[in-house]
Amino acid sequence: MRLVLPIMGLILGAYIGSTLTFQLPAVYIKYMSIAVLASLDSVFGGIKAIMEKNFDGATLLTGFFTNALVAALLAYLGDRLGVDLYYAAVFAFGVRLFQNLAIIRHHILTSFKNIKIFSGDDHERQ
Amino acid sequence: MRKYILPLTLICIISSFFLVFQLKTQAKNTNFNPLSQKSLNLITIIKNLEQEIETQENQIEAMRNQLNELQSQNNSGKLQDLRQEIIKAKIDAGLTAVSGKGIVITLDDNNEGLIAVPNDDPNKYIIHYDHILSLVNELKIAGAEAICINNQRLINTSEIRCVGNVILINMTRIAPPFIIQAIGSPKLMTESVSLGQLNILKSSNYPILLEEKEEIIIPAYKGELQFEYAKLQ
Structure with a gap:
């Protein structure tokens, strides 16, 4: 129930993305892909924070925008300098994404196990 | 409502928008380079x-x-003379269409030769800009008075330059077949090119056609003549 609005948001964003006819110049696709990674990282980071009960909306939003912008900027700078900083951003976001995913999985697993243990105890008592 | 719903929704909207947008763009240019x-x-x-x-x-x-x-x-008195002078200067500069007898040379790439030997260097079978340049030089030495290549009039500033797989003349890209028209003495010009570049091209089996004609019309130079640095001395 809690996640209805975020899921609706996902669908809404996908809808806007698919109906928008605006074509991004192909040169900027690389930077866009970093922005995609940064936003995914933020989504999973947010979910992780919810599970760890230290969620802060302002942190999430500022983190999202600064991450996406700075990553794209770094990639651009790297292109100018001839250093593939692009991969550094991809690497950093990728690692963080997997870490967050692992933490989320652990949390889900533990909560699932707890429920199971309790229900098992109930069963034994009967 | 819990405090995280709204920020998370916002992030979800943006990230799914980015994701779908990126997917759409990527789908359009697979093997993007x-x-x-x-x-x-x-x-x-x-x-x-x-x-x-x-x-x-x-x-x-x-x-x-x-x-x-x-x-x-305004054709009264002295103006008449000046006008005649202008017309003469224009003809000299190539700013008017002219007609007269001359020759027409049609050149094309040696496609048959390339098909016969497909693994050979294709450069050996195409007409290069220097072939045309040599032909034009030989026409000039034989006294050609007006020359055009694929209807591009050659004037004193005209270039003949290789730009990739086409040739640039008067800043216009020209592709084969090349039709070189020249007004002048047909006999002299035919002799000049036949003894020189045309002979070389023929021995390399390029398809070449040389015709002497009684009436050739050569168009005017279409661009503008501008002198920015040259001043009247």
């Missing part, structure tokens, strides 16, 4: 510029016609 994209951009720029040049050339032509009309209206 920034270099090829760059050259595509350049091609569109060149095409636009060429179109612009064409419209401006047409504009120049229209204005020139207008000028001619205005000049022909």
Whole structure:
């Protein structure tokens, strides 16, 4: 129930993305892909924070925008300098994404196990 | 409502928008290569510029016609002489269409030869800009008075230059077959080219056609002659 609005948001964003006819110049696709990674990282980071009960909306939003912008900027700078900083951003976001995913999985697993243990105890008592 | 719902929703909207947008863009250019994209951009720029040049050339032509009309209206006394002088100068400069007898040389790439030996270097079978340059030089030495290649009039500033797989003449790209028309003594010009470049091309099996004609019409130079640095001494 809690996640209805975020899921609706996902669908809404996908809808806007698919109906928008605006074509991004192909040169900027690389930077866009970093922005995609940064936003995914933020989504999973947010979910992780919810599970760890230290969620802060302002942190999430500022983190999202600064991450996406700075990553794209770094990639651009790297292109100018001839250093593939692009991969550094991809690497950093990728690692963080997997870490967050692992933490989320652990949390889900533990909560699932707890429920199971309790229900098992109930069963034994009967 | 819990405090995280709204920020998370916002992030979800943006990230799924990015994701789908990126997927859509990527689907459109599989095997994306920034270099090829760059050259595509350049091609569109060149095409636009060429179109612009064409419209401006047409504009120049229209204005020139207008000028001619205005000049022909005032034909009294000394102006008449000046007008004759202008006409003569224009003919010299290649700014008028001219006609007369001369020769027409038609050149094309040796496609048959390339098909017969497919693994050979294709450079050996195509007409290069220096072939045309040599032919034009030989025509000039035989006293050609007006030359055009694929309807591009050669004047004193005309270039003949290789630009990739086409040839640039008067800043216009020219592709084979090349039709070189020259007004002058047909006999002299035929001899000159036959003894030189044409002979070499023929021995390399390029398809070549040389015709002597009684009446050739060579169009005027379409561009503008502008002297920015050269001053009257």
